[in-house]
Amino acid sequence: MAPNPLYDISKLPATSQAAIREFDDRYIASIGAAQPPSWADFGDLIPVGAPMVTFPVSSFALRYQQTMGESRFKTLAEKSFDVKTQEFDAGYEGKLVDILSQSFAYRNWTQGPARLLIAEARHRNRSIVTLLEAGESTVWPIDGRNFFSATHLSDFNDAASTTWSNYQVTPKDVVSIPNIEAEVTIMQGALDENGEKIGADPDTIFVPTAKYEPLKNLLAKELILEATGAAAENNPYKGRFNVVHVPELTDANDWYLVDSKLRASSGLPPWLSLRWMVPTNSALALRYYDESSDFFKDTGRIKASSHIWYGFSLGFPHSCRKVVGA
Numbered sequence: 001m002a003p004n005p006l007y008d009i010s011k012l013p014a015t016s017q018a019a020i021r022e023f024d025d026r027y028i029a030s031i032g033a034a035q036p037p038s039w040a041d042f043g044d045l046i047p048v049g050a051p052m053v054t055f056p057v058s059s060f061a062l063r064y065q066q067t068m069g070e071s072r073f074k075t076l077a078e079k080s081f082d083v084k085t086q087e088f089d090a091g092y093e094g095k096l097v098d099i100l101s102q103s104f105a106y107r108n109w110t111q112g113p114a115r116l117l118i119a120e121a122r123h124r125n126r127s128i129v130t131l132l133e134a135g136e137s138t139v140w141p142i143d144g145r146n147f148f149s150a151t152h153l154s155d156f157n158d159a160a161s162t163t164w165s166n167y168q169v170t171p172k173d174v175v176s177i178p179n180i181e182a183e184v185t186i187m188q189g190a191l192d193e194n195g196e197k198i199g200a201d202p203d204t205i206f207v208p209t210a211k212y213e214p215l216k217n218l219l220a221k222e223l224i225l226e227a228t229g230a231a232a233e234n235n236p237y238k239g240r241f242n243v244v245h246v247p248e249l250t251d252a253n254d255w256y257l258v259d260s261k262l263r264a265s266s267g268l269p270p271w272l273s274l275r276w277m278v279p280t281n282s283a284l285a286l287r288y289y290d291e292s293s294d295f296f297k298d299t300g301r302i303k304a305s306s307h308i309w310y311g312f313s314l315g316f317p318h319s320c321r322k323v324v325g326a
Helices: 016-032 096-101 103-110 112-133 177-187 209-220 260-266 294-299
Strands: 044-048 052-058 078-084 086-095 204-207 242-245 255-258 271-276 286-289 301-314 320-323
Touching (some): 016 096, 016 103, 016 112, 016 286, 016 301, 052 301, 086 103, 096 103, 096 301, 103 112, 112 301, 177 320, 209 242
Parallel strands (some): 204 242
Antiparallel strands (some): 052 078, 271 301, 286 301
């Protein structure tokens, strides 16, 4: 039987520079490879070239009327919000003597880059959850209401315009067809700035761990029995929703309706993740400590430190609705 190359001692690096070069090559290759999908991808992940970005939000809905006399024009009113990136870091370190002489230690060292990218995806998830769970107390600067609010302005330039809701404060269990139907119907009433329905139609439900299996199993049934003694009825939502498990949610009951189509068709993502794309080979992204470093001289260890720059913001309330669970 041929030896497993992972444990072939002849494949071990001869120097700390060789071990670090291998780490660097694998890190760059991992970044270039397709990343596994994450629920955070329902928002926009935007590479940016500066540590702070201003997002202008202009009037996005026009309405045709019969031409009578002079033509009509709408003043392009614009507001904006800023998203600033911050630096985050994680890293690996190991005894140089082990990396140069032990196959298991070397294997763990070379698996570091892939694990860093997994940690980065989880960092995005945790950051978005933090925003969502505070959304009912976070002001959306475009209309001055909280991001999750029952009184969003249809026209953010007119305080007297019709309001609409993306927040249900009355507790409702998600594992209930009538509850889902009622909340979907309310979300479908989201308005554009002309006071007309924008066409929201949720296709995804975000749920915490405690509700994931019960909801997934409920929506997979062909027939639903909603009340004792009542006749079973066809499940109207079989195959309708993408039920997404969000393990980072800290509340065991709250749930979120998301319309993923509004992100693509109208440019209204529910949240934004900005990644400042610093040069991969710069000290702003990766920092190495080899045999020449004071760290090695003091400890006999080498290490690689990955630094990522992210900014996170809630996006547009039209495509996301929060329901307090029960």
